[in-house]
Amino acid sequence: MKKNEQIVLGFDIGGTKIAAALGTGDGKIIGSKRIKSEHRAPEDVLNEMVATGNELLGEGGYKHSDLTAIGIGAPGPMDIPKGTMSPCNMKKWVNVPVRDHMATKMGVKTYFDNDANAGVLAEWFFGAGKGCKHLIYLTMSTGIGGGIIANGHLIQGASYTAGEMGHIVLDPKGPVCNCGLRGCYEAFCGGRAIAQRMQKEIAGQPNHPIVAYVGGKVDRLGYPALIEAVKDENGYALDLWDEICLRNAQAIGIFANTFNPEMIVLGTIACHAGPLLLDPIHKHLPQFCWKEMIHAMKIGTTSLGSQMGEYSGICVALNGLFEEGKWQLPWEKK
Ligand SMILES: [Zn+2]
Structure with missing residues (x-):
């Protein structure tokens, strides 16, 4: 030693x-x-x-x-x-x-x-957010968890629950979230929410073109199939994807205006989708936050995988x- x-x-x-x-x-x-x-x-x-x-x-x-x-x-x-x-x-x-x-x-x-806090710490110390003083990490998996580094420290909050960024409400009339609120970021963009939405919308349509991506098994619809269908420019997939990108930009814009981070690191789904997700988010961002925030901020994906x-x-x-x-x-x- x-x-x-x-x-x-x-x-x-x-x-x-x-x-x-x-x-x-x-x-x-x-x-x-x-x-x-x-x-x-x-x-x-x-x-x-x-x-x-x-x-x-x-x-x-x-x-x-x-x-x-x-x-x-x-x-x-x-x-x-x-x-x-x-x-x-x-x-x-x-x-x-x-x-x-x-x-x-x-x-x-x-x-x-x-x-999620453990995740932001890992990205901060040894991953994509190395050297940052202001960093946000979003897990983007089944749900959307978040971790915040502000002024060089992890933010834990008064009751140690800070960083529940998947549950900011983007639309009070939106879909019901797993947490009980309505219209949470997670309810619009989380892996579980998207899978449930696709399965509900496609139910009873065995000949819908999107079903071909899951070998005819509607209950397997979710992000992996959606991403493939977007690449093939399937109409249903493109419409849903536009909505997902817009909601991601809305949420990220809120975090940017609140914390003015140097970097936002996105997890699983963003790693799979890459520029397919990141490019439209960049395009939509000016609708949701100030240009000062956009200029200061990089959006990337986790490097620890x-x-x-x-x-x-x-x-x-x-x-x-x-x-x-x-x-x-x-x-x-x-
Ligand atoms: Zn929620």
């Missing part, structure tokens, strides 16, 4: 699996493993997280005492002060004390945050250390 080297263990908890990774303060991933979380009792999973953490340390040639901190990124809802999680997509998990369990069993300070899970937990740990003055931003290191 190098002198002054910081060793952190990270866990990115998801509904089907957990990514566990051991890394350094410089962003080097020493080792990683996957843990199954689906259909399992929380206590079994927590015990396996401890065992996996110990294995990663051992395989990397490290001792328990070498570990600086642990970080955990998890899906909401969660109680940050108490360190517990009750994710809506994991039925058996209610008030699970994940943070304190890891801290007690591993004997090291453990930091805990939601997965499939490694996001490995970095998420590690970056929650590093941000905990950073806020306590025990870790320096990589680009500020002397």
